[in-house]
Amino acid sequence: METTERRVLVVEDERAIADAVAVRLRAEGFLVHMAGDGPSAVQAARAFLPDVIVLDVMLPGFDGLEVCRRIQAERPVPVLMLTARGDETDLLVGLAVGADDYMAKPFSMRELAARVHALLRRVEKNAARPAQKHLIRLGDLEINQAERRVLRGGVEAHLTPTEFDLLVHLAGRPRTVLPRERLLAEVWGWADASGTRTVDSHIKGLRRKLGADLIRTVHGVGYALEVDR
CATH class of the missing domain: 3.40.50.2300 (Response regulator)
Structure with a gap:
């Protein structure tokens, strides 16, 4: 308990x-x-x-x-x-x-x-958790962890708390494919892989708000943030 x-x-x-x-x-x-x-x-x-x-x-x-x-x-x-x-x-x-x-x-x-x-x-x-790196800049993507604000191309996107946490996690390993099961464990804290559709739905939300080109799908594996380091 x-x-x-x-x-x-x-x-x-x-x-x-x-x-x-x-x-x-x-x-x-x-x-x-x-x-x-x-x-x-x-x-x-x-x-x-x-x-x-x-x-x-x-x-x-x-x-x-x-x-x-x-x-x-x-x-x-x-x-x-x-x-x-x-x-x-x-x-x-x-x-x-x-x-x-x-x-x-x-x-x-x-x-x-x-x-x-x-x-x-x-x-x-x-x-x-203290923010190790308050500001993340990757290409035209800017993530301010202290203020929990995200801009792409200078335009602010209003993300839900979970969308923000997922984006920060992907941005910590740009261009690296992260399995959906790993994202569930590290972002949501789930010990099993029964909710992979939850990851898919949040990825759709990020694409809708930040652009369809931002996150690459590797079918059968997971997702990667496609921005320059």
């Missing part, structure tokens, strides 16, 4: 699922608060100040994408999005508005708890 103090907001309108998630997370030592619709989720995030949010996409009031957008605009917080949809567009929109990870229903409670722990470990690791 990693913590007895961390707070998790569970936003899910299906009560049986919400209760099952809450029971598992409480067993892991988390303090859990639940909300069942969009407006109450935003209000709960303000009052409860969660360390991580487990957020369903389909909600009454307004959907999880709008919940995520509103919460992230007020206070950045890691979000694990739950979805019953297989639509890639919904997933990409979720990542674009600030979700860090996603799980498709049905899912195992054990994996969900592991994902929550991994999100928190990554946030704490980034907060504790």
Whole structure:
């Protein structure tokens, strides 16, 4: 058990699922608060100040994408999005508005708890790590780690926290192909390779915001940042 103090907001309108998630997370030592619709989720995030949010996409009031957008605009917080949809567009929109990870229903409670722990470990690791090199310049790409800002060709790109961490990781080894499994382990903190689609989706987000030519795909292996050293 990693913590007895961390707070998790569970936003899910299906009560049986919400209760099952809450029971598992409480067993892991988390303090859990639940909300069942969009407006109450935003209000709960303000009052409860969660360390991580487990957020369903389909909600009454307004959907999880709008919940995520509103919460992230007020206070950045890691979000694990739950979805019953297989639509890639919904997933990409979720990542674009600030979700860090996603799980498709049905899912195992054990994996969900592991994902929550991994999100928190990554946030704490980034907060504790001193920036070795505050400014990274590669070709027309500029990454300011201290300010968490990215420019390409002098134009700023607004990245989600996970997109920024992934880009920094790739920029640390330019033109080197990094396997998706390694990226999952080193950026997300996952011990298994069950979420490689998460990497693919974040790469798509980076390409959309920074240019399709920035990251090269090596099929069956992984990705490399294609910029001059």
